Amino acid sequence: MESSILSIKNLHKRYGKIHAVNNVSLEIQKGNVYGILGPNGSGKSTTLGIVLNVVNKTSGEYNWFGGSMETHEALKKVGAIIERPNFYPYMTARENLELVCKIKNIDYSKVNEKLDVVGLIDRKDSKFKTFSLGMKQRLAIASALLNDPEILILDEPTNGLDPQGIHQIRDIIRLIASQGTTILLASHLLDEVEKVCSHVLVLRFGQVLYCGTVDGMTNQNGFFELQAESNAQLMLILKNHPEVDQVFEREGKVIAHFRNKFDAWLLNRYLAEKGIYLNHLVFKKMSLEEQFLELTNK
Numbered sequence: 001m002e003s004s005i006l007s008i009k010n011l012h013k014r015y016g017k018i019h020a021v022n023n024v025s026l027e028i029q030k031g032n033v034y035g036i037l038g039p040n041g042s043g044k045s046t047t048l049g050i051v052l053n054v055v056n057k058t059s060g061e062y063n064w065f066g067g068s069m070e071t072h073e074a075l076k077k078v079g080a081i082i083e084r085p086n087f088y089p090y091m092t093a094r095e096n097l098e099l100v101c102k103i104k105n106i107d108y109s110k111v112n113e114k115l116d117v118v119g120l121i122d123r124k125d126s127k128f129k130t131f132s133l134g135m136k137q138r139l140a141i142a143s144a145l146l147n148d149p150e151i152l153i154l155d156e157p158t159n160g161l162d163p164q165g166i167h168q169i170r171d172i173i174r175l176i177a178s179q180g181t182t183i184l185l186a187s188h189l190l191d192e193v194e195k196v197c198s199h200v201l202v203l204r205f206g207q208v209l210y211c212g213t214v215d216g217m218t219n220q221n222g223f224f225e226l227q228a229e230s231n232a233q234l235m236l237i238l239k240n241h242p243e244v245d246q247v248f249e250r251e252g253k254v255i256a257h258f259r260n261k262f263d264a265w266l267l268n269r270y271l272a273e274k275g276i277y278l279n280h281l282v283f284k285k286m287s288l289e290e291q292f293l294e295l296t297n298k
């Protein structure tokens with residue numbers, strides 16, 4: 001059975017003239033990994049800040065866990081890292097986490113368990129100040145996991161890390177997700193979202209460009225690459241087809257984008273009926289990167 005972790009409906013946030021979040025809606029179901037993807041300044045952090053109760057919304061609604069509890073109660077079941085991790089530099093990883101346990105009234109046995117999840121068990125007695133940025137970020141994840149939250153929220157979890165650090169964080173996110181924790185992460189990196197998320201919300205200027213599965217984003221759009229004896233004639237006929245969105249010529253091939261999914265055999269038959277016999281017909285799917293660029297450039 002699906003159960004609702006977070007439901008966001010028609011959320012808006014204005015900072016004076018800036019419409020930072022413009023009518024964002026998102027349903028987060030238990031067990032999935034969600035990405036909010038968009039270039040810098042597209043409203044990702046603002047959206048996370050609102051649902052975490054650190055930024056005031058202008059209008060719209062959101063509710064946690066089906067609306068069954070007050071936001072401040074619900075947030076006790078949420079683990080979030082939205083700022084650079086900050087711990088006591090002269091205390092060890094273990095001491096820092098024990099302090100968090102003490103404040104939040106969590107059993108100390110969770111410290112080793114979570115240090116293990118983030119691969120820091122061997123470094124538990126090292127002082128925080130000796131940690132690399134990647135290790136600090138992993139300790140922050142361990143800290144956010146101490147109370148076994150229903151959902152883990154991460155804002156740009158790999159920002160500033162070296163390739164190895166990035167790889168480790170992504171592996172940890174996948175591990176946590178495989179153990180059943182729902183995840184919501186914000187990122188401006190397409191490949192990050194592609195690698196770890198099952199669902200994605202694409203934002204630009206605060207507006208939703210796409211919301212759905214990562215697979216759906218790659219599958220829905222594609223284009224035909226065509227060639228005929230007369231490409232000019234072919235283009236003329238395509239331009240008059242009601243389902244065709246865009247036609248142009250590229251490197252001797254005619255590229256045709258349709259508004260909706262369109263079968264190759266239907267197109268072939270249609271053109272033949274118009275007296276055009278193709279010597280090249282290929283349906284090409286756009287890569288997620290091409291999709292993203294097209295979405296964000298429009």
Ligand code: ADP
Pocket residue numbers: 015018020038039040041042043044045046047
């Ligand atoms: P992202 O996290 O996607 O980079 P943000 O949510 O941080 O984007 O910012 C969205 C927009 O809102 C940007 O134009 C940013 O400059 C603006 N913004 C964010 N926070 C504030 C603030 N406290 N005051 C004024 N403008 C803000």
Ligand code: MG
Pocket residue numbers: 044045046155156
């Ligand atoms: Mg941000």
